[in-house]
Every structure is written in C-alpha cells, then in structure tokens.
Amino acid sequence: MRPDDALHDALVRTSFRMMAVLTRIGAGHDLSLTQLRLLGLLRDRRPRMTELAAFLGLDKSTMSGLVERAERRGLVARGKSSEDRRVVDVFITPEGRELAERVQEEIRSALAPYTDRLAPDDRPALTRLLDAVSGTTTGNHGITGSSDASP
Amino acid sequence: MRPDDALHDALVRTSFRMMAVLTRIGAGHDLSLTQLRLLGLLRDRRPRMTELAAFLGLDKSTMSGLVERAERRGLVARGKSSEDRRVVDVFITPEGRELAERVQEEIRSALAPYTDRLAPDDRPALTRLLDAVSGTTTGNHGITGSSDASP
DNA sequence: TATTGTTATACTCTATAACTATA
DNA sequence: TATAGTTATAGAGTATAACAATA
Numbered sequence: 001m002r003p004d005d006a007l008h009d010a011l012v013r014t015s016f017r018m019m020a021v022l023t024r025i026g027a028g029h030d031l032s033l034t035q036l037r038l039l040g041l042l043r044d045r046r047p048r049m050t051e052l053a054a055f056l057g058l059d060k061s062t063m064s065g066l067v068e069r070a071e072r073r074g075l076v077a078r079g080k081s082s083e084d085r086r087v088v089d090v091f092i093t094p095e096g097r098e099l100a101e102r103v104q105e106e107i108r109s110a111l112a113p114y115t116d117r118l119a120p121d122d123r124p125a126l127t128r129l130l131d132a133v134s135g136t137t138t139g140n141h142g143i144t145g146s147s148d149a150s151p
Numbered sequence: 152m153r154p155d156d157a158l159h160d161a162l163v164r165t166s167f168r169m170m171a172v173l174t175r176i177g178a179g180h181d182l183s184l185t186q187l188r189l190l191g192l193l194r195d196r197r198p199r200m201t202e203l204a205a206f207l208g209l210d211k212s213t214m215s216g217l218v219e220r221a222e223r224r225g226l227v228a229r230g231k232s233s234e235d236r237r238v239v240d241v242f243i244t245p246e247g248r249e250l251a252e253r254v255q256e257e258i259r260s261a262l263a264p265y266t267d268r269l270a271p272d273d274r275p276a277l278t279r280l281l282d283a284v285s286g287t288t289t290g291n292h293g294i295t296g297s298s299d300a301s302p
Numbered sequence: 303t304a305t306t307g308t309t310a311t312a313c314t315c316t317a318t319a320a321c322t323a324t325a
Numbered sequence: 326t327a328t329a330g331t332t333a334t335a336g337a338g339t340a341t342a343a344c345a346a347t348a
Contacts, residue, residue, distance in 0.1 A: 007274050008262040010281035015169035016188070017285040018162055020208060032337070049307060057171060062339055064308055069337075086306040086347045104243070110161040114284045123158050126280040128159035129273055133265045134168045183314070183339095200330060213316055215331055220314075237324045237329040 010135070017114070025106050028097060034058075035070060039100040042076060042092035049088050075099060162284070172261050180254060185209075187223060190251040193227060194245035200239050226250060 019033065024034045034056065041047070041055055053063040065092055070076045075096035081087035092100065115123060170184065175188045185207065192198070193204055204214040218241055221227045226247035232238035243251065266274060 002259065004263065004266050005259055006242040006297060007266050007278045007281075008259045009287070010278045011165070011169055011262060011266075012173070014257065014281045015166035015173075018166035019170060022163070022166075023208075025170065034338070050305090052220070055172075058338090059309065059340055061309080063336075068185060068308095084306080084348075088307065107163065108153065108156055108159045112155065115155050115158050115162075117283050117286075118280065120282055123155060125276070126284070126331080127158045127161045129277040129280065130158075130165045132268050132273070133277070134161070134165040135268075138199070185315070201328090209315090210317055211330065212318080212332080214316075218344080219331095235325075241332065 018111075022107060022109050025103060025110055028106075029103060031099075031103065032067060035075075036103065038066060038070060039075060039092065039096055039103070043097065043100055044088065046079075046089050046091045048081070049090065052090060070096070168265070169262070173258060174258050176254060176261055179257075180250060182250075182254065185217060186226075187254065189217060190223060190226060190243060190247055190254070193241065194251055197230075197240050197242045200233070200241065203241060208250065221247070 013099070022036060023033055026033060031039070037056060041052070047055065048066070049063050050060055052067070053060045056063070058066070067076060067078065071078060074093055076090055076092055078087050079091060081089060115126075118126065171189060174184055177184060182190070185284075187208060188204070192203070198206065200214050200218070201211055203218070204211045207214070209217070218227060218229065222229060224245055225240055225245055230240050230242060232240060269277065
C-alpha cells in the first residue's frame, strides 16, 4: 500500500457514485452518459466532428452515430462549413439547450444530498481540492462539459 | 446559481476525469468499466446473480451476459448453491484475481499524477472529505468495488 | 497524398419480455 | 404462485476497416 492509495480509492469510489447519479438522471430523459456530455459540450461551442471526437475521446465513426441519433431527436444539428467543404460542425438546438439545462438542474439537485453531508466550511475546501486535482485550467464548460485532456 | 453549484460541478468534472482514466486502463485489458467493477466486487465476495445485479444496478438478464463473457475468458466462474437449487453464485478465478490486482495497481499509478498536484497536507484532507461525501459506512470493497447504494 | 467524415461490420452493454426450473 | 436465472430480441455505444469527397 502506497501512502496515497486511500485517496485514490476514495476518488474512484466517489466517481462511481457520481456516475450512478448521472446515469440515472440521464436515463430519465433517454440520455446516455455520452449523450449527456455531448449536450453539455455543445452548450458553449460549435465544434466540428473531429474536435468533438477528440474532446470525448471517441473515434470519429462513433461520433457520426452519436450525432446522428441526437440529431434524429432534434437535440443537435449539423452544419456545413463555408471554407473547407469536407468539414461538418455540430451545434445544439433550442430544444437541446432546454433539455441540457433541465438536466443540469436535476443533477445539481441530486448531488445536494451528498454534499449536504459536509460541514458548510468543508464545501469550499472540497471544491478547491477537486479543482486542484482535475484542473480548472483546462476550462470548465458546464456540468457535463469537461474534456478528457490529460494532466 | 445556488451556493454549492461550483462544488457539484467540480465533483462531476473530476468524476468524468477519473472515469476516463479507468476506461483507458480497462481497455488495455479488454475490460469495460462494468467488467472492471465486477472483478473488483468479486475480490472479496461470492454473491449470487441477483445480488450482483443489485450491487451494480443492472437487470439480472444483463448480469447473465456479463458473467457469461467473463466466464468465457476464465476470469470468473459460476457455482450451484447447495441449498436452493435455483441459485447460481459467482466467484473470481485465480486468473481473474491476478488481473484485478494488476489493474488496481495500474489505476493507482495512473491517478498519482492527479493527486501529486496537491500539497502533501491536502491529501488526507481530500480523502476525508470524499469519504464524507460518498460514505465509507457502506463499505469499501476495493478500487472498483463500491456499490451503488444511495445515501 | 492527406484529411474529413460516413458507412459496413462486429462486438459489448443494456433492458424488456418470455421462458425454465425450483421453491 | 413466487422467485432465480437464462434466452430471445432490440437498440445504443464502441472500434476497425473501407470508402467518398475535398484539400
């Protein structure tokens, strides 16, 4: 056992707990974790397919299917670039944005019972420590919008 | 914006980061996140199918497939209960245990770069806060073994 | 030639419904 | 009747390989 093993285990355990919450809430709107992140990502960006795939750590062919299914539901749409005619960019629709905001609210509410276990003084402390671990420097793009960039 | 929104966002962002690490390491051994958790769970238990499904928050039919594929790889095995002949219990094989331990080590190593960003004094503090949030009371069963039980 | 994106294919993960065997 | 587990089916998510269009 190395000295930080307990910390690593706590991080993994907490993360699985968080994913269970997100999975449950997403399922309530027929959204997988990946679709949840896709919507979060698009709230403040209009990336091309290749950029999206890189953000999410997925193959471009996987992105085609993901965007296809989201587009079929009217949550996102595809646009053709003006300059490079090979490029397709993706943006969120008003319906998609509405859903993304509703889901973000639900997630925050669902997490409250967990964070309520902390003493009020501990909450900003935990925020600071988590930001140190997972990095605010990469940029925070909403509750489901963080990228996978490595440290 | 409620006061704890920043904390909730940090929890979600960090969790996605952790899942990306686990997904990458699992993929290196042809293990999905779910198979990773299954192996972790079985390190110190020999549950029946229904218990496993409850632990993982999955349908029993999903468990059948999951265990089937893990069994085909020689990582787990099924046993028939002595008392109730309907019951099937699942246990990890020596090969499965070896793999689970190797993966756990890899995960801890992969997380070190993240936790190394913290001042040494902050590390036990973060452990304590995460334990408060996600609960040690439910029991910790290894790095991929925590259950989905709600607060 | 290289890049962007889609399509074809195959496999895992997942749930629902129907089924078998046991209680 | 009720419970434990499997199977059949269907759909989403994923990657690899082959492809078309554009650069």
